[in-house]
Amino acid sequence: MLKSLLFSAALALQPPPQTEFVPANSLPPSEQLPSAPLLVAAYTFVWLAAMFYLWTIWKRLGKVDADIRTLQQRRGSGGGR
């Protein structure tokens, strides 16, 4: 008896169930995720990744060219085996 009374009291205290989803664009502004930082982050990442990759190619090219020069100088001065 007490159990059923408690159960019906608990049911009465519950908020009414939701019958549908709330669209994200009808949420209050404080609950919405801003778009601009995500867009800027994506665009910045693309540029940084491309620039970083270009820099790594330039760096590796420089190293290989330096090795070629060293080898050619060594051969020029008769240091080759």
Added chain:
Amino acid sequence: MKKYFIPLLAVTTAMFAYAPIMIANAPFEASMGLVSKIFYFHVPSWFAMFTAVFICGIQSAMFLFKGKPTADRIAVSAAEVAVLFGLMGLVTGPLWGRKSWGIWWPWDARVTIALILELTFIAYLLVRKFGGPGSEKLAAALAIFGMFNVPFLYMSVNIWRTIHPKTSVVPALPTGMPGPFWFSVAAYLLLMTLLIQLRLQLEERRAALDALYLEEE
């Protein structure tokens, strides 16, 4: 190809400078708003990746079956560029998804296969770097396997239930969107071509260095 490098570089730079203006003036997608503009550089980065993967796969097959060293050099250059564009897609996608779907990573068929494709080409580069003598043939086989993954990735949205839109979205873009989109695709494909060309120069210089070492011995 080398004589076209400077004109191509100029055209690509001009296109990348103008692309943000075109994207800013493009219409918003109705339900997603501002964040939907990530579309203009997320999807083109996958187009560029798929193209680089096909270049790598076809050149790897030519290296394996015909033994052409130039094909191997093009393959490794394309693989590195494919990893770069794949990374762009894998980073920009979650930034878009977080706002549009409420989650960073949905683990649906498309993103999972995309991740596997990226990991396959990272594995390709690792095998070549640390695999020792003969690793380029093993890597070439891996690239062919990776290439055959692309159609599954592309069609995944039509085959499996996924949160991503279907492939019919791009051909049916509303007025105002196809212009900036295809402009971005062209800019990305040009950038991909330039990067592969530049990376190929590095491979050729390395081959010249190896030849010098061999002459010395």
